[in-house]
Amino acid sequence: MSRSAAGPEIERLIQLLAKLPGLGPRSARRAALHLLTRKDKLLEPLSDAMRIACERVATCSVCANVDTQDPCAICRDAKRDASVIVVVEDVSDLWALERSGAVSARYHVLGGTLSPLDGRGPEDLNIGTLVDRAMAEEVTEVILAVNATVEGQTTAHYVTDALSETGVRVTRLAHGVPVGGELDYLDDGTLAAAIRSRTAF
Amino acid sequence: MSRSAAGPEIERLIQLLAKLPGLGPRSARRAALHLLTRKDKLLEPLSDAMRIACERVATCSVCANVDTQDPCAICRDAKRDASVIVVVEDVSDLWALERSGAVSARYHVLGGTLSPLDGRGPEDLNIGTLVDRAMAEEVTEVILAVNATVEGQTTAHYVTDALSETGVRVTRLAHGVPVGGELDYLDDGTLAAAIRSRTAF
Numbered sequence: 001m002s003r004s005a006a007g008p009e010i011e012r013l014i015q016l017l018a019k020l021p022g023l024g025p026r027s028a029r030r031a032a033l034h035l036l037t038r039k040d041k042l043l044e045p046l047s048d049a050m051r052i053a054c055e056r057v058a059t060c061s062v063c064a065n066v067d068t069q070d071p072c073a074i075c076r077d078a079k080r081d082a083s084v085i086v087v088v089e090d091v092s093d094l095w096a097l098e099r100s101g102a103v104s105a106r107y108h109v110l111g112g113t114l115s116p117l118d119g120r121g122p123e124d125l126n127i128g129t130l131v132d133r134a135m136a137e138e139v140t141e142v143i144l145a146v147n148a149t150v151e152g153q154t155t156a157h158y159v160t161d162a163l164s165e166t167g168v169r170v171t172r173l174a175h176g177v178p179v180g181g182e183l184d185y186l187d188d189g190t191l192a193a194a195i196r197s198r199t200a201f
Numbered sequence: 202m203s204r205s206a207a208g209p210e211i212e213r214l215i216q217l218l219a220k221l222p223g224l225g226p227r228s229a230r231r232a233a234l235h236l237l238t239r240k241d242k243l244l245e246p247l248s249d250a251m252r253i254a255c256e257r258v259a260t261c262s263v264c265a266n267v268d269t270q271d272p273c274a275i276c277r278d279a280k281r282d283a284s285v286i287v288v289v290e291d292v293s294d295l296w297a298l299e300r301s302g303a304v305s306a307r308y309h310v311l312g313g314t315l316s317p318l319d320g321r322g323p324e325d326l327n328i329g330t331l332v333d334r335a336m337a338e339e340v341t342e343v344i345l346a347v348n349a350t351v352e353g354q355t356t357a358h359y360v361t362d363a364l365s366e367t368g369v370r371v372t373r374l375a376h377g378v379p380v381g382g383e384l385d386y387l388d389d390g391t392l393a394a395a396i397r398s399r400t401a402f
Contacts, residue, residue, distance in 0.1 A: 007258075009253050020224075022231065031221040036267050043254065046214075053233075054248055057210065067211075068208045068211075091238070
């Protein structure tokens, strides 16, 4: 569109950087310039890191996490509780739960939510493999750690139905006041859920 | 710091992405995941574009622009006015002026501003090469297109002194009301400059 002083190689770099979440056309240009003026310190290492990630990182055939080994490090970890499977929508949710340190079980990444409007049906999610895993004798509980959105809850209901034959206990995350949250800023649904699920003090 | 589910290769990718301007640790993680789940469409092309940029892009020995050829495409362009040199602080300023389409001359990138506090003196900027270029017979004017900041103006004064022997005409960008700007939101300095430099209507 606009006249550009940069050659086609630099333009291509800018266009690809602009596809990253969080970077627009303007910040992509700034990022490209930042890279080009720091060739040895940043551009070359980043290019190498991307090539290595491209070659080695794969999707775990068990839980659909991304890792450099298959099955992934979490699925291989013998110290984790094999009786519980934590179901998440995306790998980013898996990473968030791992950072919290609250999970010592294994995961299962659905790869999204059901969304008829976007043409995403059950066959596009990793539900079949989840049912297969839940059939295993040692699995006793599946925790649905999906987002508290309409799509997430719809997906949770579908997954619960699919798991009904396996006989495992299906649980979901608690709704309530976030730690550090102020009541005045919370929506009615959250407050109602927090009252309903109140616990002894 | 925090426990991470990603392997060392992915962690390294996240750490390097976090060094890009506009991306923090959190958005770098999102960007890395975005890349890893779009290997063929984004990660591989971006890795290739970076490698190509790394191999081919160099600093122009004449004007210090970045390009895949040396001298750069602008310095080689015979259609450009060789009698004027537009002095900018950084390549990003050169790109901004090129996008505006207002310049049909050549550039000279200083590579920053004088900043004694940061230990950046005249010898760290491309001032010597500018004086050499201004000595050439065809050059009659140097436009100082530096930022209207204290550092930019200090640098402009220094460059003007350095150019005094060459006999070229040294000009600077006009100060005034930005096109589309509202007076009520402008600072006093800009308004005073706009009044001082008023033109016939």
